[in-house]
Amino acid sequence: MAIDYKKELEAAARSMILVHEPDTLIRMIVRMIAHKLKVTHAGILLYEKSRQSYVLTVSRGIAGFKIPKGFARMGLDNPLISFFREHLDKKIFHDGALAYVDVKKAAQKKNLNPKTRKLLKALLYQMEIYSSEVCIPSYFRDDLLGLLLLGEKKNGKKFHQDELNFFVALAHDVAMAIRNAQLFKDLELELEKERSLFKHTTIALAAAIDAKDHYTQGHTSRVNNICMEIAKRLSLKNKNIFNQNLMEHLDTASLLHDIGKIGIPENILNKEGALDENEMKFMQQHPLIGATILSPIKELAPAILGVKYHHEKYDGTGYPEGLKADQIPLVASIISVADTFDAITTNRPYRKGLSREEAIEEIEKASGTQFDPEIAQAFIELYREKYLPTA
């Protein structure tokens, strides 16, 4: 047996550790095996818990030998499967790899007990169905993870015992790598689920706040959309302005920017007509109330700044702290533009909303006084280039 393909396969198996996508990994392995071993075909059946069976996941080979992926599967009662799952191989053969020729030889022995003869014949039949010359089990601990099926060598030669031994060692490496990839994948799915849970909870909460303030139906999701578009536009101009993390904080902050309204009395929140000075003072508490509600969530610190300061103005005349220009956190400055645009284009009982064109003119006029000029500019460009979400 040539040492070179062994070494190559071993090296490849080792590099597999860092392939964390189980499907990619398995496809890689089978391709590699079929290529290096020069067999008519190679396939891997992997255990699928949900189907309680071993499913042909990848199959490579020359025409006529290739079994369609997903087509073939073996149930737990399949003789090949139970043979390896119940570790019967150790009783009958010296090691884990099963060669068709060896099974045939064993089945022809005289004085065989009928049960064993029946089992061996069933194995032969299965291997014929899958045109497998060799069948190599892949275990993780005691569990059969999968089966590697190999067709004949293209040069017609037989597999040697040392080759079979090598395959068993290789199958172990492969099993470990697959198991590792599966664990990784599980963890990634879990993470994705948690992220989506948080995102959906924030959206639901924002919608509940919107529903509370009768005049702001859909306000939050529109502001959120505009904010994300502005951020993307700013990123085009300056790659370093946003990292993934800050982008997520802007997403959260824009969804929760009005959460403080939960603390504003309904008679003020839903008053038909302009607010008097006292009511206005109350209303202006909402950014601080929002920041206070969220303050125990340490992970949200940068988003909380966006909530707290989204009514600050570039020239320092805003609230709650009268911050100026660069003192205002970027997230807050972006929400400020989006929030104002949506507010002035929405109808209120006491005034009709501006048209989008009129509103853009207002934003342009207030650039450098109310708004950060760079952000106002990015927003106006979005509008001019029709990138602005309309919903």
Added chain:
Amino acid sequence: MAIDYKKELEAAARSMILVHEPDTLIRMIVRMIAHKLKVTHAGILLYEKSRQSYVLTVSRGIAGFKIPKGFARMGLDNPLISFFREHLDKKIFHDGALAYVDVKKAAQKKNLNPKTRKLLKALLYQMEIYSSEVCIPSYFRDDLLGLLLLGEKKNGKKFHQDELNFFVALAHDVAMAIRNAQLFKDLELELEKERSLFKHTTIALAAAIDAKDHYTQGHTSRVNNICMEIAKRLSLKNKNIFNQNLMEHLDTASLLHDIGKIGIPENILNKEGALDENEMKFMQQHPLIGATILSPIKELAPAILGVKYHHEKYDGTGYPEGLKADQIPLVASIISVADTFDAITTNRPYRKGLSREEAIEEIEKASGTQFDPEIAQAFIELYREKYLPTA
């Protein structure tokens, strides 16, 4: 070189893939190496990004040779580090493992350019400080992940070239395993962060709802605590009643059970005195409103049932649907007991709260009519055995 320790080390290195705790993994490796190789000491220096240096993470060896963990570190300007980081080894020696004897021999050559001689002398000095006979780099792609330092063999013999070659291959496996473990750890930390973010957001939200309803300060966190205690108690009696997943849903549902109050007008929510029939009807909308607010969050489906049905009664006289006995989801039945207990023990403007003892009697009386008897029983046991949270 004995083949047996090679095989053992190789097998061990392969099994490392599934050790996903980097520290454990590294400790395992060094212990294994020191043990199998019978060297006076073995240590691993690993790169720490935050410290911009290679820190001695594990060290094993006989007294006098063992370097205290964390004590030693090499900066990026350390000759040994820069030697491997800049891949100078390939220029001077034939492969990656550096043996003290080879460096010494090279340094004594005539006609050496002064820069190289200086470098070699610096390397020798470093290896003497760490009493290292051999120094093996561990790369991931082109990055130097760490250095394995080996002392002398206890039997006084030299390391052979084929041993050094083997160490280099081993160091590659180790680097892959460490990298894999680190990626796993990163993912786990990320998941932990997301979970805590969701939990903290739910708590903050619940607190905001509590603040809205003037009479229920701290209500939500008390109900949450009692629910979790009841669940633990029920689990003691019947292991299969809760899995981790349902436990998390109970946690979420008990925190959010009153979120629907966000939709109840303030004059009803905070009315001083009993509610009239119409107001009561309005108030009784809160479980449905809560379920509606949360309904877009598909991941929370089982928790939403808890929110929706926490005012159902065991005998079918509750609201919103008049569900009976086993029709009421377990999560809702648990919240019902905890919620009632907290409500009747809290002072209201129009009535003083019951004492805990009186409240327990009420719960006992209503077992089988208002409450699921099993849950009421578990709750009463908690109280009798002083397991009930008092805050």
